[in-house]
Amino acid sequence: MYQTILDVIFVIWLLVITILLLTRKNVIIVKSKRKVGRNKRRYIVFRVVGQGELSPRALETSVREAVKELVGRMWLEISDPHVIFYNPSNMSGxxxxxxxxxxxxxxxxxxxxxxxxxxxxxxPFKTTGSLKKAKSLIRSG
Incomplete structure (x- = not known):
């Protein structure tokens, strides 16, 4: 008997609190300032020390193999490195x-x-956040 009375009082109390919260006019909705799903790129300017002609495809394959060897296949997929520019005259990319x-x-x-x-x-020479800055670093040095 006492338990059912306590249950009824508890349900009524929860209903009153819910109605008060829903009818308040100053409900604050907090929006995140950081955009979800936006994946910013980083550009690593590098120099090659060595002799001979190298292709960007061969460089990319070697870098991907090194990342896979050091931190594993999962981090290779997360980092997803690509050689997007290589200048064989000054051996930088x-x-x-x-x-x-x-x-x-x-x-x-x-x-x-x-x-x-x-x-x-x-x-590795420098890490930048823009491709324009990375290309200017290659041209200047």
């Missing part, structure tokens, strides 16, 4: 990656020992 995985790409660049049979060393 740009690797495009995302904000989540650029540190994994930076850490794995020294693991690239050879590209298509040619011994090389990839030296």
């Amino acid at each position: 740009i690797i495009s990656t995302n904000r989540l995985g650029y540190r994994a790409v930076l850490a794995s660049m020294p693991l690239v020992k050879s590209v298509s049979g040619t011994e090389v060393l990839l030296v």
Whole structure:
């Protein structure tokens, strides 16, 4: 008997609180300032120390293998590195990656020992947030 009375009082109390909360006019809805799903890119400017002609495709394959060797296949998919620009005259290029995985790409660049049979060393020069800035760094240096 006492339990049912307590249950009825509890249900009425919950209903009153719910009605008061729903009828308030100053309900504040907080919106996130950070846009979800937006994946910002990072551009790593690098220099190649070595002899011989290299293709951007071979460089990208070597960088992807180094990332996979260092941090695994999952981080390779997260970082998704691509060589988007390579200038063979001054032996420098740009690797495009995302904000989540650029540190994994930076850490794995020294693991690239050879590209298509040619011994090389990839030296990261600068990391930028815009492709325009990365291309200007290659032109200036």
